[in-house]
Amino acid sequence: MTTVRLWTDQDAAGDPVVSRIFADIRATRKSDFINNIWRGLANNPALLERTWANLKAVMVAESALDPLTKELIYIAVSTANGCGYCVHSHTAAARAKGMTDAQHGDVLAIIAMAAHTNSLATSMQIPVDPEFLQPGR
Amino acid sequence: MTTVRLWTDQDAAGDPVVSRIFADIRATRKSDFINNIWRGLANNPALLERTWANLKAVMVAESALDPLTKELIYIAVSTANGCGYCVHSHTAAARAKGMTDAQHGDVLAIIAMAAHTNSLATSMQIPVDPEFLQPGR
Amino acid sequence: MTTVRLWTDQDAAGDPVVSRIFADIRATRKSDFINNIWRGLANNPALLERTWANLKAVMVAESALDPLTKELIYIAVSTANGCGYCVHSHTAAARAKGMTDAQHGDVLAIIAMAAHTNSLATSMQIPVDPEFLQPGR
Amino acid sequence: MTTVRLWTDQDAAGDPVVSRIFADIRATRKSDFINNIWRGLANNPALLERTWANLKAVMVAESALDPLTKELIYIAVSTANGCGYCVHSHTAAARAKGMTDAQHGDVLAIIAMAAHTNSLATSMQIPVDPEFLQPGR
Amino acid sequence: MTTVRLWTDQDAAGDPVVSRIFADIRATRKSDFINNIWRGLANNPALLERTWANLKAVMVAESALDPLTKELIYIAVSTANGCGYCVHSHTAAARAKGMTDAQHGDVLAIIAMAAHTNSLATSMQIPVDPEFLQPGR
Amino acid sequence: MTTVRLWTDQDAAGDPVVSRIFADIRATRKSDFINNIWRGLANNPALLERTWANLKAVMVAESALDPLTKELIYIAVSTANGCGYCVHSHTAAARAKGMTDAQHGDVLAIIAMAAHTNSLATSMQIPVDPEFLQPGR
Known part of the structure; x- marks a missing residue:
């Protein structure tokens, strides 16, 4: 029902940027759960990386x-x-x-x-x- | 530049509902200043009264x-x-x-x-x- | 699928404000049907009460x-x-x-x-x- | 202050589609006044023509x-x-x-x-x- | 789940405007598929006709x-x-x-x-x- | 008329991040002109830096x-x-x-x-x- 593919963990394993970001999401949140928006953004690894970096800076950092x-x-x-x-x-x-x-x-x-x-x-x-x-x- | 008249204090004095609400805005905010949106809403005293009552309940009350x-x-x-x-x-x-x-x-x-x-x-x-x-x- | 609980009639019976508003919605509309938005708003009885009062004033009153x-x-x-x-x-x-x-x-x-x-x-x-x-x- | 030029009546006189639409706006509204949105749309005569035709069909026709x-x-x-x-x-x-x-x-x-x-x-x-x-x- | 009826091809056959527009959509797109928005717009044949004419002028024409x-x-x-x-x-x-x-x-x-x-x-x-x-x- | 101060070049000179970003905007665009949104964002140097980095990545890069x-x-x-x-x-x-x-x-x-x-x-x-x-x- 999405307009893009939602990447599984197996898909992510095949792309160095995506696998690195997924690992950082898990480490940052101390949870294995990766919600769908990140799995959709994985189609554009550079956009995934920038969006996650910004989200961390805005929502996670002090x-x-x-x-x-x-x-x-x-x-x-x-x-x-x-x-x-x-x-x-x-x-x-x-x-x-x-x-x-x-x-x-x-x-x-x-x-x-x-x-x-x-x-x-x-x-x-x-x-x-x-x-x-x-x-x- | 508005689509309605902005009521002056003199206008407000002529309407019992408007003058009562304007007085309550001043008392609640401990300031003589009444900003333009309330002066515009005065054209519909019932709408002014409801909007102010809701704003007080949501934004001012504990x-x-x-x-x-x-x-x-x-x-x-x-x-x-x-x-x-x-x-x-x-x-x-x-x-x-x-x-x-x-x-x-x-x-x-x-x-x-x-x-x-x-x-x-x-x-x-x-x-x-x-x-x-x-x-x- | 909501972000809040939808109150059943049984839930409503346990809260005096909610049960009063639900009764007024039914009396005003001459129908037993209470649609979901009111069941969601019941989680915040004061918000339910204000929203219904405003809706009556705007949409039901002459x-x-x-x-x-x-x-x-x-x-x-x-x-x-x-x-x-x-x-x-x-x-x-x-x-x-x-x-x-x-x-x-x-x-x-x-x-x-x-x-x-x-x-x-x-x-x-x-x-x-x-x-x-x-x-x- | 616009992002496009606002056509004067003199500008409009130089384009057959724009002058025809401006004349029809005046005849339809029984007024010489042509408001700015039509003067902006004149930069794209085909868009001016379609927008006016639709507006007439929706807002003016029975x-x-x-x-x-x-x-x-x-x-x-x-x-x-x-x-x-x-x-x-x-x-x-x-x-x-x-x-x-x-x-x-x-x-x-x-x-x-x-x-x-x-x-x-x-x-x-x-x-x-x-x-x-x-x-x- | 719509607020209007979605017209089937059989419904369309009973209205001269709708059947003509549906035929033009098929001829223009070189496809038998007519997507749901046109089937919803069929309830107002004049709106269907104008919307399709505009879409052709904006999206299909050179x-x-x-x-x-x-x-x-x-x-x-x-x-x-x-x-x-x-x-x-x-x-x-x-x-x-x-x-x-x-x-x-x-x-x-x-x-x-x-x-x-x-x-x-x-x-x-x-x-x-x-x-x-x-x-x- | 803004809700924040618009930084002049003199203001920018006093902050290392802002002066660096302003210099990069000028170098990237090959123009001395810095438009107002960047002068507003200078109030939050980290937000200025992230926003410009993203804009470059999305709009300037190949x-x-x-x-x-x-x-x-x-x-x-x-x-x-x-x-x-x-x-x-x-x-x-x-x-x-x-x-x-x-x-x-x-x-x-x-x-x-x-x-x-x-x-x-x-x-x-x-x-x-x-x-x-x-x-x-």
Whole structure:
């Protein structure tokens, strides 16, 4: 049902870049599970390598935001972009990082609230208040 | 440049619902400033009232997420929905609630990362891994 | 296949807010059928309550637009937002309120026409004609 | 500020297709005003011709929906697609066809309501209820 | 699972417009296969006729772009618009017109790259550089 | 008017990563001009570095698609995502790489055609034809 082939571990073994990235995904996540998007990206090893490197830099490396907050933001963007696969995978990731049902409920409420006011601002073509424009920006 | 009239405080004084909501916005935010979206919504007092009530319930009331995290999620959704007004207003709100430049940078990086993988999952039509489907849901 | 649990009637019976809202949905719609989105929202009773209250105010209460016109607008927004569930549920609702096949065909034609000119205006970055900006707005 | 040239009436006079379409727009609308999107489309006369022919067939010709309802649907789609130009031009068109402030307010409320539930259905990945699937479709 | 009936060839035989368009689709594509979107559009014969005429003019007729490049652009737009059906049908069409796996991989990489920078430009609300505004446009 | 500061060359000189990337942008493009998105991304040097590295890999390096085709796809995605900045910058880039007015017109026509059929497929919830699903994928 995909538009590309999903690579099995056996397929991956035949390509040095793919096998290296799959191994790094497993080592980084401390899990043998490799989800489908990486198996699809394997068709373009360079794209697989760049995407995984970026994901590690953004989502795994130490940063100014904690890991769970990052996943909540990921769920929010994925919902707004209408990506069902991504909503599923990052909701699972958020749960694995400790998201409670109450937090999940709050995220859904904020996503819906933002969609509500986003469309109101667009339909009324509201101009940005000068107060929101900061000096020197 | 809007498609509706932006109500001044003088206009608001002439409508009991609008003047009550404007007063509550000021009291809740402890600021005299009322930004443009509320002045646009004043054209439909019932819509103004419901939208403000929901925003208070979602963004102001105590919840399972802290106020800054909520604003970061709001920025993320507003970006994905392409609402310039909302990106501006909620970036300002997040700064007012303590968002650092480093946190802002991280939010932008996650939004971009999610947009990247969202479009990859959609273009490859990746099926949801059974591991993401939990029993009883 | 959802990211949250869909509440059965038995589950709902155990929560006073959810059971009250489910009863009101049934009374308002004069039907025993409660569709899945409400069963999903039950995980966050406050969000369920607010969403249903808003939907009643917007879609059920007397207003300046007739019930069928409202559903046609809802179908249009749901299509543009790419929400398959919402396209299905509001197409069914529109049929229940009397939408003919000819009216449905016209709605689809307008949605497609608007998507067509929307993308043309965006790709050419067309400035708003001064004639569309009204005095005092 | 556009990515293409906006054709003046003098420019249009030099191209037989563009001058014919501009004349038909004026005759159809009983107005000398030609808004910017048509002046941008003039750069590709065949695209101008097809787009105008489709718009006439969908929005001007007799159909199962009245002219005002069509414009309300057009506003809704344009908002959901984030096209500022289109929101402006079709809000002006709707007013010209008799849209009252109350009706406009209702349209905005429905658009926002739909955006709200659309994002909830997507974030929860709600499956379509079997009751919405009709036999023979 | 559709919101409209998908017309069989037997259904089409009963409507002169639909049967004529179906015959033209087959003759143009030199194939007996008529994919589902045309069978859905048959419910509104005028919309079917216009949509097919436009598709022929844009995608089949000689133009300044070669047939494969057109399909790659179609895949890109369909992905950004989140239309799974269209991603599938135009990926198949691109393969039929000679798209290699390497070209497909490149298209996916560009789509993802564009989604990435699109969201960054929106989240930072970057103003258009004067250098991008050309004289006389 | 941005939500972040746009770095001048003087600002860039004070950060080793930013000054290195700015120098590489200039060397790669053989032009002194650095457009605003990079000046905004400078606020997060790591994000600037990753984004530029990816853009070079996708858009500048040799690949299975020629440079102009890549820009046409970028314009298409940027339009569908509603990013005005990106539509402007990549339309300028495409012109610099030889895009003719006729080719530009064709791209706009395909974008609009795709938006048209995308919304029709979504509004009718058309199922993917089995013929589009290939064995082994």
